[in-house]
Amino acid sequence: GAVVSQHPSWVICKSGTSVKIECRSLDFQATTMFWYRQFPKQSLMLMATSNEGSKATYEQGVEKDKFLINHASLTLSTLTVTSAHPEDSSFYICSAQALTSTDTQYFGPGTRLTVL
Amino acid sequence: TQLLEQSPQFLSIQEGENLTVYCNSSSVFSSLQWYRQEPGEGPVLLVTVVTGGEVKKLKRLTFQFGDARKDSSLHITAAQPGDTGLYLCAGAEGGATNKLIFGTGTLLAVQP
Numbered sequence: 001g002a003v004v005s006q007h008p009s010w011v012i013c014k015s016g017t018s019v020k021i022e023c024r025s026l027d028f029q030a031t032t033m034f035w036y037r038q039f040p041k042q043s044l045m046l047m048a049t050s051n052e053g054s055k056a057t058y059e060q061g062v063e064k065d066k067f068l069i070n071h072a073s074l075t076l077s078t079l080t081v082t083s084a085h086p087e088d089s090s091f092y093i094c095s096a097q098a099l100t101s102t103d104t105q106y107f108g109p110g111t112r113l114t115v116l
Numbered sequence: 117t118q119l120l121e122q123s124p125q126f127l128s129i130q131e132g133e134n135l136t137v138y139c140n141s142s143s144v145f146s147s148l149q150w151y152r153q154e155p156g157e158g159p160v161l162l163v164t165v166v167t168g169g170e171v172k173k174l175k176r177l178t179f180q181f182g183d184a185r186k187d188s189s190l191h192i193t194a195a196q197p198g199d200t201g202l203y204l205c206a207g208a209e210g211g212a213t214n215k216l217i218f219g220t221g222t223l224l225a226v227q228p
Contacts, residue, residue: 004158032214034216036218041202041221041223042220042221043204043218043219043220043221044159044206044218045218046215046216046217049215091156093158093159095158097214103164103208103214104164105216107158107159108158109157110156110157110158
């Protein structure tokens with residue numbers, strides 16, 4: 001149980017285009033999902049907290065107009081990187097917090113984004 | 117801004133050796149978690165410690181939460197190549213959002 005999936009697992013796009021990454025909780029409902037980015041051999045940096053049915057809360061320094069987050073249902077959150085640039089290339093990881101267990105975040109497998 | 121500093125950053129050891137990874141902060145956390153992450157994958161939860169002074173064992177891994185709930189350590193006995201990976205501690209802020217603040221990470225390589 002408690003499986004989180006991400007799609008796609010990797011994506012390559014041209015500079016200036018937008019890319020959407022999906023995060024799904026497969027067998028539980030998640031009121032809260034979190035989006036992280038991770039550079040090679042570095043730790044996870046929290047980008048934003050996504051709550052179902054409301055606006056996401058962004059961490060300091062994260063541009064909300066560049067990283068659009070939508071949490072339309074209790075099992076799906078999406079992160080759209082708009083007008084992507086090479087510096088946006090990174091490993092993006094989501095996690096989901098179950099309704100019944102707010103102490104635990106279940107992590108997705110990550111999405112590798114490469115912007116050419 | 118809460119920070120979690122891990123030491124060492126990198127560690128390369130031979131199979132069978134013991135090691136300890138430290139996770140330190142000036143902030144108090146409601147709980148602290150340890151994760152292991154392999155390249156190209158998401159982090160996998162190893163343990164959650166909640167009570168100050170708590171010690172938990174998971175086979176050859178021993179986790180300790182500091183008395184003041186500001187720091188933690190992970191000790192691995194007789195390391196094996198399968199232990200290779202990025203080890204991350206993460207402190208839970210608690211409260212409504214219960215955000216996790218991740219440590220700086222320790223990259224462990226166990227040579228056969």
